[in-house]
Amino acid sequence: xxxxxxxxxxxxxxxxxxxxxxxxxxxxxxxxxxxxxxxxxxxxxxxxxxxxxxxxxxxxxxxxxxxxxxxxxxxxxxxxxxxxxxxxxxxxxxxxxxxxxxxxxxxxxxxxxxxxxxxxxxxxxxxxxxxxxxxxxxxxxxxxxxxxxxxxxxxxxxxxxxxxxxxxxxxxxxxxxxxxxxxxxxxxxxxxxxxxxxxxxxxxxxxxxxxxxxxxxxxxxxxxxxxxxxxxxxxxxxxxxxxxxxxxxxxxxxxxxxxxxxxxxxxxxxxxxxxxxxxxxxxxxxxxxxxxxxxxxxxxxxxxxxxxxxxxxxxxxxxxxx
Amino acid sequence: xxxxxxxxxxxxxxxxxxxxxxxxxxxxxxxxxxxxxxxxxxxxxxxxxxxxxxxxxxxxxxxxxxxxxxxxxxxxxxxxxxxxxxxxxxxxxxxxxxxxxxxxxxxxxxxxxxxxxxxxxxxxxxxxxxxxxxxxxxxxxxxxxxxxxxxxxxxxxxxxxxxxxxxxxxxxxxxxxxxxxxxxxxxxxxxxxxxxxxxxxxxxxxxxxxxxxxxxxxxxxxxxxxxxxxxxxxxxxxxxxxxxxxxxxxxxxxxxxxxxxxxxxxxxxxxxxxxxxxxxxxxxxxxxxxxxxxxxxxxxxxxxxxxxxxxxxxxxxxxxxxxxxxxxxxxxxxxxxxxxxxxxxxxxxxxxxxxxxxxxxxxxxxxxxx
Ligand SMILES: Cc1ncc(C[n+]2csc(CCOP(=O)(O)OP(=O)(O)O)c2C)c(N)n1
Ligand SMILES: [Mg+2]
Numbered sequence: 001x002x003x004x005x006x007x008x009x010x011x012x013x014x015x016x017x018x019x020x021x022x023x024x025x026x027x028x029x030x031x032x033x034x035x036x037x038x039x040x041x042x043x044x045x046x047x048x049x050x051x052x053x054x055x056x057x058x059x060x061x062x063x064x065x066x067x068x069x070x071x072x073x074x075x076x077x078x079x080x081x082x083x084x085x086x087x088x089x090x091x092x093x094x095x096x097x098x099x100x101x102x103x104x105x106x107x108x109x110x111x112x113x114x115x116x117x118x119x120x121x122x123x124x125x126x127x128x129x130x131x132x133x134x135x136x137x138x139x140x141x142x143x144x145x146x147x148x149x150x151x152x153x154x155x156x157x158x159x160x161x162x163x164x165x166x167x168x169x170x171x172x173x174x175x176x177x178x179x180x181x182x183x184x185x186x187x188x189x190x191x192x193x194x195x196x197x198x199x200x201x202x203x204x205x206x207x208x209x210x211x212x213x214x215x216x217x218x219x220x221x222x223x224x225x226x227x228x229x230x231x232x233x234x235x236x237x238x239x240x241x242x243x244x245x246x247x248x249x250x251x252x253x254x255x256x257x258x259x260x261x262x263x264x265x266x267x268x269x270x271x272x273x274x275x276x277x278x279x280x281x282x283x284x285x286x287x288x289x290x291x292x293x294x295x296x297x298x299x300x301x302x303x304x305x306x307x308x309x310x311x312x313x314x315x316x317x318x319x320x321x322x
Numbered sequence: 323x324x325x326x327x328x329x330x331x332x333x334x335x336x337x338x339x340x341x342x343x344x345x346x347x348x349x350x351x352x353x354x355x356x357x358x359x360x361x362x363x364x365x366x367x368x369x370x371x372x373x374x375x376x377x378x379x380x381x382x383x384x385x386x387x388x389x390x391x392x393x394x395x396x397x398x399x400x401x402x403x404x405x406x407x408x409x410x411x412x413x414x415x416x417x418x419x420x421x422x423x424x425x426x427x428x429x430x431x432x433x434x435x436x437x438x439x440x441x442x443x444x445x446x447x448x449x450x451x452x453x454x455x456x457x458x459x460x461x462x463x464x465x466x467x468x469x470x471x472x473x474x475x476x477x478x479x480x481x482x483x484x485x486x487x488x489x490x491x492x493x494x495x496x497x498x499x500x501x502x503x504x505x506x507x508x509x510x511x512x513x514x515x516x517x518x519x520x521x522x523x524x525x526x527x528x529x530x531x532x533x534x535x536x537x538x539x540x541x542x543x544x545x546x547x548x549x550x551x552x553x554x555x556x557x558x559x560x561x562x563x564x565x566x567x568x569x570x571x572x573x574x575x576x577x578x579x580x581x582x583x584x585x586x587x588x589x590x591x592x593x594x595x596x597x598x599x600x601x602x603x604x605x606x607x608x609x610x611x612x613x614x615x616x617x618x619x620x621x622x623x624x625x626x627x628x629x630x631x632x633x634x635x636x637x638x639x640x641x642x643x644x645x646x647x648x649x650x651x652x653x654x655x656x657x658x659x660x661x662x663x664x665x666x667x668x669x670x671x672x673x674x675x676x677x678x679x680x681x682x683x684x685x686x687x688x689x690x691x692x
Binding site (some may be wrong): 029035055057059060069085087125126127128240262263287288289290291292294295299311319 | 437458487518654680687
């Protein structure tokens with residue numbers, strides 16, 4: 001066991017997979033000598049050389065488009081997009097090509113690609129460095145989307161993502177890159193894609209979240225003193241509805257929490273599924289505590305925008321009183 | 323059939339005041355009146371001081387990430403000086419000197435980096451666009467702005483600034499292609515400062531010059547010494563003339579250097595040599611211009627000392643204005659989403675809640691009764 005931050009756990013997963021499989025390579029802006037702007041790829045350039053850890057030209061469409069080619073040729077590219085706000089130019093290659101190649105070719109060509117992307121707010125960053133666009137990608141069939149909230153899950157999920165035969169977007173919540181440490185097994189292990197983690201068991205209500213919001217939920221639950229079950233989805237596409245329904249059928253109440261805007265956020269899908277699958281057990285309307293339907297504000301107001309323990313706490317009080 | 327060249331060309335590099343202080347009288351004489359050279363130099367010194375203060379504000383937690391402009395002042399300043407007020411400046415984020423010359427209040431740029439959208443409230447009629455954070459995207463807007471000028475026949479042009487790294491993005495190439503093929507009055511001004519964060523220019527462009535990228539689109543292109551404000555002014559004037567009279571775009575590669583880190587979040591020692599940095603410090607555009615002024619008896623140490631004081635007071639006042647601005651109401655970010663706020667936003671704003679029981683107090687009340 002080692003006591004690691006999220007950044008260090010991801011770095012360790014990258015090292016172990018690169019050692020295990022020489023088809024694995026890393027590419028992106030500043031990922032080489034500089035070790036990435038968040039230092040996630042620190043030391044890898046030195047260790048594996050410039051053939052396997054590649055500083056690319058500054059072009060997100062280029063990074064993903066060429067990765068699609070590398071992946072179709074049987075390599076295992078791990079592409080980094082420097083911030084979620086710069087996924088824009090890559091959108092076409094991700095959704096029009098990476099996501100569809102298997103289907104279009106009836107499996108003749110596939111894209112085992114991992115796209116690592118720092119995501120989310122709360123770090124006082126400039127414009128377009130704090131957004132939460134995950135639902136755009138969960139809405140797109142053909143992609144898997146993962147967002148861990150702890151170092152241990154991050155390592156195991158990234159290893160699963162690298163070994164996955166299909167494209168996986170691996171969102172890294174930057175707010176918790178270095179916020180805390182956790183004991184992480186030094187040996188390689190996997191955390192299955194598509195399986196949620198029950199962070200805390202409880203009987204009064206079910207809270208569903210992912211990424212950095214999981215930490216806000218924990219804070220709210222502790223403050224409330226109530227017996228609340230917290231589910232960290234970890235994988236948001238395809239998400240683990242079985243764990244969610246099993247829990248909500250027991251508790252009869254559910255709150256979904258995410259940083260992304262309310263409308264058409266993933267919370268909408270989860271709430272619909274709960275309505276469909278737990279209708280008879282529900283004691284209250286499913287609540288969503290999320291970002292607002294606005295552009296993510298610059299950092300002076302970002303804490304007004306992001307769901308925090310206080311707003312989650314209000315929802316807890318209301319849903320329990322209902 | 324013999325093989326014969328169908329196209330031959332070369333790329334020129336323009337320098338008027340070189341790094342050794344040599345001045346090309348033929349090209350340079352009368353290019354900028356002496357009193358304007360003094361004004362430009364003063365402006366550079368003030369902008370340089372802003373960098374120093376902004377860096378300190380960031381380090382003391384009073385400002386977020388800030389990109390120093392240090393060493394690149396001659397580029398956007400020379401361009402803004404050479405252009406007219408009706409021409410658009412479509413910038414990236416290292417063009418403070420040009421923006422302030424145009425008249426953008428300094429506190430707006432400070433506010434932007436302090437995480438406050440009011441920093442983007444550009445006063446009417448300035449014809450500048452907000453700082454562009456997503457790299458390589460704004461050049462298309464310049465092409466559109468130039469297109470609008472041509473459409474209206476108002477004789478205006480658009481000049482867009484971007485880095486060497488930005489020339490790798492697809493949008494850059496589309497902007498160039500549109501401007502050239504639709505005959506639009508646009509100046510593409512590349513600040514080649516050797517680096518895109520930690521990535522050297524060689525990874526963005528393996529041709530000997532970035533300037534020759536313009537050739538592929540059939541536009542005039544030139545490389546200039548970007549630390550020589552005389553060369554920048556001449557190149558932009560020539561390009562503006564071409565745009566105004568023939569509606570043709572020009573690509574200018576200004577060779578300069580980022581003397582600071584990429585931003586305050588970066589540490590350039592991780593990837594670049596001290597030696598390279600030291601060499602470029604000798605080519606500092608501000609030192610070069612000071613030498614020119616000294617040699618002509620237009621400047622001296624006592625003027626410098628009083629300018630320094632003036633710069634300090636000027637920046638201190640701008641920082642004060644940025645800091646003294648009234649606190650943003652917590653709901654401010656709802657206000658400028660649309661011209662008219664739709665009901666869902668009104669509801670979210672008035673309750674600052676997204677959960678249905680929270681944002682529909684009426685339903686919640688009913689539930690309490692039921
Ligand atoms: C589309 C996009 N991708 C990545 C980034 C992250 N990023 C910010 S600045 C930068 C380097 C820019 O280099 P260059 O264009 O040469 O401009 P310079 O900073 O050197 O002035 C990168 C990669 C971004 N802001 N936008
Ligand atoms: Mg650059």
